[in-house]
Amino acid sequence: MNSQLENNFKYHTPIEGQTEKYNKIREKAKELAYLIDKICPNSREKALANTKLEEVSMWANASIARN
Secondary structure, X not given: XXXXXXXXXXXXXXXXXXXXXXXXXXXXXXXXXXHHHHHOOOOHHHHHHHHHHHHHHHHHHHHHHHO
């Protein structure tokens, strides 16, 4: 059994303090998303920036959940 794979593909019930950390990350990501939406022209690049920002938020929260 590979413990890293087991950890990466299981549900991680939030423990005390994690939910607040998740929310802080989401709020900052949302703040940047609004800035991007406001000052960047609609384009493929803007769409990619938003996609990457979503990825950043998800991976940052995964780091909290998994570790």
